[in-house]
Amino acid sequence: MSPRPRNAPAVLPAGLFEDGDFLGSVEPTDLVYWLLNVGDGDLQLILLPERESDHSRRAIVVDVGRSGKLPPLLDSLKERDFLKVPEDGQLFPLVIGTHPHDDHISGMPEFLQLWGHAVREYWEPGYWHTSLAYQNTMHLLEDADPHIQHTQPTSGTTRFIGRVKIIVLSPAVGLRRRFDTYGVDLNDASISLRLEFPASRVEKRDRDRAYVGLRGKTRTLLLGADSLMDSWANVLVDFPVLHPQNAPTAEAIGKAQGPDALDAEIFKVPHHASKHGLNLGLVEAVSPRISLISSVGSGGKYNFPHLVTLEALREGIERTASSGEAHKPDWELKIHYTAEEDPDGPLGSMALVIPPKGREVGLWRFRDKPDEPIDLAKARRFAPK
Amino acid sequence: MTADEDQALGARLEKLLRAQANSRQAPRWISDFLAGETADTSVEEQGEARMVVTGPDGDSCEIELRLAFRTPPAVGKRPWRPAGAGLPREGIEKLSYIVVDEIVGDDADVSISPWPLVDDRGRLLLPAEQPLGVHAVVETLRAYVNRADVRAGRRSIDIRMGTALAAVVRTKPLAAGETRLEKWLVPPVYDITAPARDKAKASFYAAVAPALHPKEVKAIREAASE
Numbered sequence: 001m002s003p004r005p006r007n008a009p010a011v012l013p014a015g016l017f018e019d020g021d022f023l024g025s026v027e028p029t030d031l032v033y034w035l036l037n038v039g040d041g042d043l044q045l046i047l048l049p050e051r052e053s054d055h056s057r058r059a060i061v062v063d064v065g066r067s068g069k070l071p072p073l074l075d076s077l078k079e080r081d082f083l084k085v086p087e088d089g090q091l092f093p094l095v096i097g098t099h100p101h102d103d104h105i106s107g108m109p110e111f112l113q114l115w116g117h118a119v120r121e122y123w124e125p126g127y128w129h130t131s132l133a134y135q136n137t138m139h140l141l142e143d144a145d146p147h148i149q150h151t152q153p154t155s156g157t158t159r160f161i162g163r164v165k166i167i168v169l170s171p172a173v174g175l176r177r178r179f180d181t182y183g184v185d186l187n188d189a190s191i192s193l194r195l196e197f198p199a200s201r202v203e204k205r206d207r208d209r210a211y212v213g214l215r216g217k218t219r220t221l222l223l224g225a226d227s228l229m230d231s232w233a234n235v236l237v238d239f240p241v242l243h244p245q246n247a248p249t250a251e252a253i254g255k256a257q258g259p260d261a262l263d264a265e266i267f268k269v270p271h272h273a274s275k276h277g278l279n280l281g282l283v284e285a286v287s288p289r290i291s292l293i294s295s296v297g298s299g300g301k302y303n304f305p306h307l308v309t310l311e312a313l314r315e316g317i318e319r320t321a322s323s324g325e326a327h328k329p330d331w332e333l334k335i336h337y338t339a340e341e342d343p344d345g346p347l348g349s350m351a352l353v354i355p356p357k358g359r360e361v362g363l364w365r366f367r368d369k370p371d372e373p374i375d376l377a378k379a380r381r382f383a384p385k
Numbered sequence: 386m387t388a389d390e391d392q393a394l395g396a397r398l399e400k401l402l403r404a405q406a407n408s409r410q411a412p413r414w415i416s417d418f419l420a421g422e423t424a425d426t427s428v429e430e431q432g433e434a435r436m437v438v439t440g441p442d443g444d445s446c447e448i449e450l451r452l453a454f455r456t457p458p459a460v461g462k463r464p465w466r467p468a469g470a471g472l473p474r475e476g477i478e479k480l481s482y483i484v485v486d487e488i489v490g491d492d493a494d495v496s497i498s499p500w501p502l503v504d505d506r507g508r509l510l511l512p513a514e515q516p517l518g519v520h521a522v523v524e525t526l527r528a529y530v531n532r533a534d535v536r537a538g539r540r541s542i543d544i545r546m547g548t549a550l551a552a553v554v555r556t557k558p559l560a561a562g563e564t565r566l567e568k569w570l571v572p573p574v575y576d577i578t579a580p581a582r583d584k585a586k587a588s589f590y591a592a593v594a595p596a597l598h599p600k601e602v603k604a605i606r607e608a609a610s611e
Contacts, residue, residue, distance in 0.1 A: 067515065085449065089432065102486050102496050102516060109511055117434060117451060128589040130549040130581040131484045132498050136511035138588035150593050186487070186546045274489060301520045302489045 007307040008298035009340035012331050015385070016342065022351070022364050022379035023082055028055065030355045031164065031197050033221060033266065036073070037338040037348040039296045039370040040272055040304055041065030041103030044223065045073070046195070047083070048162050056086045058162065061095045062193070062223060064107035071114050072373040080376070091118040093161050098225035099125055099190040100134035109133060112140040119148050125171055126152035127179045127189035152176070153191060155238045165199035168192075169262070170227050172234035187271060190225035192235070194264060197221075198356055219354050219361075220263065222286055224270030224277065232270075232282050235262070241285045265289045266352060266361070269313065273305030283316025290334045290361065291317070292350065296370075297339025305337070331384070336363065349374055402448065414440040462502040465509055467580035472551060481554040483570075484581075485526075486518075488546050493521045497554055506596075509584050517559055521566065529566045530574040542576045549581035550574050 004010075026032055032047040044062040051058070064070055077083040085091045092115065097105045112119070122141055128134065141150050151157075154176045157168040170192045178184045196218045203212045227235070239261035267288030271277030272295035291313060295304040313335060314327040327333065331340075340347050346369055353362035363382035366374045403419050405411075414424040418438060425441040439445040464478045472480070480500045487494040497517040501509040527544040542548070553571040563569055597605075 085435075085447075087431075089435070102494075102518065106515065126589070128582070128585040129484075129486075130547050130578065130585050131486055131496055132482065132501060132509060132511045132516070135509050135585055135588040138585075138592040139508050139510075141592040142588070145592070145595065152593075276489070301494050301518070302492055 005298040005303075007303065007305055007310060009337040010329060010331075012340060012342040012347070014343045016331065016382060017365065017380035018383045020364075020379065020381040022353075022376060022381075023080060025362060025364075025381070026082075026353050027355060030353050031219070033352045033354060034073075035268060035292050035294055035338060035350050036069055036374070037346075037350075037366075037368055037370050038066040038069055038103075038107075038294070039339075040294075040300045040302070041106075042098070042225070042268075042294050043069055043107065044268070045070065046164075047077075048164055049197075051086075051162055054086060057083055058086070058091060058093050059083065060161070060166075061092060061111065063096065063098050063104040063225070064111045065103045065105070066370065067107035067110040068371075069373065070107060070111055074115070076374070076376055085118055089118055090120040091115070093120045094159065094166070095119050095122050096191055096193075097122070097124040097137060098192070099186055100127060100129035100131060100137075101186060101226065102131055102133055104226065105137055106133045109136040109140060112137065112144070116140055116144050116148065119144070121149040121151060123151050123153050123191060125179070125189040125191055126176065127184070127186060129186065155235065160199055163198040163201070165196040167194045167196070169194055169222070169235045169239060170225075170231045172231070172238055175231060175234055185228060185230065187226040187228045187276075188231040190227040190231060190270075192225045192227045192231070192270065193221075193223045194262070195221040195223070197354065217357055219265055219357065221266040221268070221354075222262065222264035222288070223268045226271040226277065228271060228274075228276040229279065232279075236282075236285065260285075260287075262286050266354070267291045269293045269305075269309075271304075272302075273309045273313070274302065275306040275308050278309050278312055280312045280316055283313055286316075288317065288334075290352070290363075291336070293335065293337045293339075295337065295339055297337055310335075336382075348372075351379075398450075411446065412440065412444065414444075415446055462504060462510065465501050465503040467551075467577050470551065470575050470577045470580055472575055472577075479553055480551045480575075482581075483550040483552060483554070485544055485546055485548040485550075488523060488544075491523055493523045493526060493544065495519045495521050495526070497556075497559070500551075506591075507584075508588060508591075517556065519559055519569070520564055526566065529570065530576075540576070542574070543578075547578065547582065547585075548576075549578045551577045 028050040031049055034045040036043040042063040042065045046060040048058045050056065074083065097108055141148055153168045155168055155170055155172045159166045168191060171189050175184055175188060179189060198214060198218060200214045201212050202209045241260065241262060262285045264286050267286050269278060269291055273293045293305055314333060315321055317333045318327055320327055336350060338348060346367060347365040348368040349366045351364045364379045365382065367378045368374050399419060403416065406415050406419060414426065417424045418426050427439045428436055430436045434449055434451040436448050437445050438448065466477060478500050482498045482501050484496045485493050486496040497519065499512045499514060503509055523544050530542045530550060552574040555569045555571065558568045
């Protein structure tokens with residue numbers, strides 16, 4: 001038997017998962033983040049907390065890297081009354097095609113055909129591509145005009161949707177202006193995002209109101225799309241990392257913007273953990289507590305995830321380079337792969353149930369392969385003893 | 386559609402709705418309403434796809450109905466004939482649409498689709514089949530496609546993200562996992578990058594703003610030259 005490739009996720013030990021009621025575990029105030037197993041590609045679904053006004057959930061879609069995967073999941077959630085089209089018809093206030101590679105938008109035409117009527121706004125980087133999936137996505141947006149607002153955001157674009165604040169980290173304006181020269185790698189056109197939840201808000205007070213600052217009390221997600229180092233270099237300029245905070249400049253920027261603009265509790269690792277998508281400096285800037293990787297897990301077209309990237313991620317989470325000690329297993333470092341397995345088989349798609357601070361983030365797995373629909377009845381909760 | 390067929394479709398829709406009502410343990414008044422045995426209900430249509438039915442006690446249910454096209458509607462389709470690419474006049478539909486979708490280091494991800502049709506607005510249509518993805522080494526692909534076309538005086542084909550090619554593709558070896566170019570990519574290979582980029586650019590601009598009428602373009606140009 002040939003040895004397991006060093007970049008393949010280790011087989012998790014038995015007994016780390018327990019049965020449970022996935023949908024029953026979600027409180028009305030929780031945000032649910034899905035990273036679906038589509039192999040070397042991305043498909044992310046974010047179910048927002050219930051709205052106070054009508055107790056309905058809305059959803060954000062970030063990339064649809066495969067057809068046949070998202071629609072059955074949406075149907076399942078609708079059948080269980082977990083999702084329903086609200087009175088204004090806008091179940092999806094935002095859909096994002098981070099960049100026009102097939103492994104990110106090949107399922108977008110199918111999604112827009114089936115659900116475009118319920119989409120309010122579509123974001124894409126504005127980098128046109130010769131693929132037919134890209135052109136057909138544009139055709140569907142053309143047909144939907146003016147029903148769907150169509151936007152090409154750049155770094156700093158911010159949208160508040162309910163209790164969630166969405167900040168575009170990339171592409172930087174400087175990169176955006178170079179797209180048409182064909183001089184920017186299409187991956188570097190990617191829209192990467194930081195989500196804060198719950199976002200700062202205003203509190204009603206009798207006949208007055210007051211700003212409620214929640215800085216430091218929010219959950220944060222950084223969704224890295226396929227941004228590579230040219231893009232991240234610009235991000236580090238636009239969103240400087242401020243620690244150590246004993247410098248007057250850092251203190252001033254921190255007061256204006258909040259410290260550690262890249263710090264994120266949950267990190268969707270860029271570009272399937274390729275060697276060009278991440279370095280140690282970026283991991284240290286993000287300082288993730290949970291890291292998620294979407295790839296086939298060694299082999300595949302490009303042998304993602306790359307070992308050098310995994311080592312940078314591990315070192316950024318657990319510093320052992322100086323001592324020479326071995327890192328803990330990835331699951332103990334809270335690095336999770338769509339491609340990982342345990343003795344019972346593939347673990348597949350994952351969903352994080354993210355409460356406002358106070359309760360633990362719950363990780364659920366669905367044991368699906370890339371070409372299989374998700375069966376909610378197979379949900380198992382990650383519960384290491 | 387004849388009146389009988391129309392009625393048959395109505396009956397089938399009613400059957401689907403009643404099955405949904407049963408599976409959701411709907412109240413009796415909803416079943417009566419769907420069966421045409423009108424209870425004390427009111428119906429409000431919202432937009433072109435939704436109606437809200439309110440029952441005797443003020444409870445309500447929503448009925449959504451929409452046409453979801455799994456493939457683009459077949460209106461005015463014809464094979465795409467890009468100008469200036471030197472493609473053969475006959476048998477163009479036997480070619481495949483090949484895109485260098487991604488390059489990582491020395492390796493390329495090549496996306497292969499059946500030859501696209503074009504609709505009556507000049508838009509390339511995505512075939513129903515998912516594109517085939519195949520791995521290629523960039524330099525090997527570059528050498529092959531430039532060797533594969535023996536026509537004199539042709540510019541060399543560059544291989545970068547977005548390069549689009551037209552050629553006959555043998556799909557059986559690809560489906561079997563064959564990646565050697567000579568086994569699946571049949572010469573000659575045509576470079577259609579320029580017209581494909583024109584199509585992509587047009588699809589982007591048509592999606593962000595309505596297409597202009599030729600009279601509007603003429604007026605804009607005349608105003609700009611004054």
